[in-house]
Amino acid sequence: MLYTKFANFLKTYKIVLLQIKKGCSLKLNYKDVLIPPKITNIDSRSKVNLESKKKFKFSRNNWEGIPVIASNMDYVGTFETARALQKNKILTAISKYYSDSEWVKAVASGVDINYSFITFGLENPNKILDKIHSIEDLTNQTFKLVMFDIANGYIIKYHNMINEIRKQRKDLILAAGNVVTKEGVKAISEAGSDLVKIGIGSGSVCDTSTVTGIGYPQFSAVYECSDEAVNLGVKIIADGGIRSSGDIVKSFVAGADFVMLGSLLAGHEQGGSPLKEINGKKHRQYYGMSSEQAMSIHEGKKKSYRASEGSVKWIEDKGDVNRTIEEILGGLRSACTYLNVSNIDGINKDIDYITVK
Numbered sequence: 001m002l003y004t005k006f007a008n009f010l011k012t013y014k015i016v017l018l019q020i021k022k023g024c025s026l027k028l029n030y031k032d033v034l035i036p037p038k039i040t041n042i043d044s045r046s047k048v049n050l051e052s053k054k055k056f057k058f059s060r061n062n063w064e065g066i067p068v069i070a071s072n073m074d075y076v077g078t079f080e081t082a083r084a085l086q087k088n089k090i091l092t093a094i095s096k097y098y099s100d101s102e103w104v105k106a107v108a109s110g111v112d113i114n115y116s117f118i119t120f121g122l123e124n125p126n127k128i129l130d131k132i133h134s135i136e137d138l139t140n141q142t143f144k145l146v147m148f149d150i151a152n153g154y155i156i157k158y159h160n161m162i163n164e165i166r167k168q169r170k171d172l173i174l175a176a177g178n179v180v181t182k183e184g185v186k187a188i189s190e191a192g193s194d195l196v197k198i199g200i201g202s203g204s205v206c207d208t209s210t211v212t213g214i215g216y217p218q219f220s221a222v223y224e225c226s227d228e229a230v231n232l233g234v235k236i237i238a239d240g241g242i243r244s245s246g247d248i249v250k251s252f253v254a255g256a257d258f259v260m261l262g263s264l265l266a267g268h269e270q271g272g273s274p275l276k277e278i279n280g281k282k283h284r285q286y287y288g289m290s291s292e293q294a295m296s297i298h299e300g301k302k303k304s305y306r307a308s309e310g311s312v313k314w315i316e317d318k319g320d321v322n323r324t325i326e327e328i329l330g331g332l333r334s335a336c337t338y339l340n341v342s343n344i345d346g347i348n349k350d351i352d353y354i355t356v357k
């Protein structure tokens, strides 16, 4: 008995030592941290400015606005969402499934490409450039930002694709992901991306960690990747796992330059999901873009060699997205007053956080 206890103790001790040696400290999610308040000069939320000015490593385009991005997911990254969010200078990553003519119609009816941008997966670089040029010709406007988005941002072919686009379009702000480690940030930034998107396994409709065991707790992923991004002169987008305005604040404290929201902006009129009555209440659909549902909508059906890495949810209808945005921005302003910063850029890695159980 005593021997077993001693043997178990030795085993745990060995594991802890091994972790310390490997630099494997405990990794954190947003729910594991809180931010203590500070003595403050800001006596009203109306004195807070949420707009930020960003410059980039490769592109000479600057960007100004609130550093929040609606995700390029079905029922979130729509032109209707973009039209609502651009009023507050918030960005929308437009779903890659829109055609050139839909883009042309959207731009003609007021979608502002300073706040909306086109997204692509892993494709032939020439096809990507053709689509960009075609929309630019037809709208007589030039994109400012283009995003590449695949679940596994560690694929070398993907880095080569980004690099090819960078060589052809030095003007564009390029964003690409997703990765969760310093090695990933380095690979994406060396390919020529100005912005690296961080998050694997943390999305609310993401099953990657369950299906594959791959992932990284999001607060730590953002924290560690932002160190590397600063070293390399690029910026990062924290993508996935944000359930409230408080989590947005925590991601800025972890070092995010932008945050990307899926579920928080899902379930609204502007997303365009069909309505379904569940227990007498209206609901809207939200699903992962690697779910069987998404694959069957966009590709006819799930390919047999692929596992579904996303789930489907019905969430209660939240109505107009403008109301949710007001709530989110109110939360960010309140955080700024607690932290004695008059501009959103003041919420950054200089702010202390504590870990909670």
Ligand code: 5GP
Binding pocket: 071, 072, 073, 151, 178, 199, 201, 202, 203, 204, 205, 206, 207, 208, 239, 240, 241, 242, 260, 261, 262, 263, 264, 287, 288, 289, 290, 291, 309, 310, 311
């Ligand atoms: P949320 O804000 O809902 O927590 O997370 C949104 C993010 O989840 C998206 O921006 C995207 O990066 C990620 N995501 C979207 N669909 C899927 C999916 O089907 N599988 C996985 N693994 N991630 C997804």
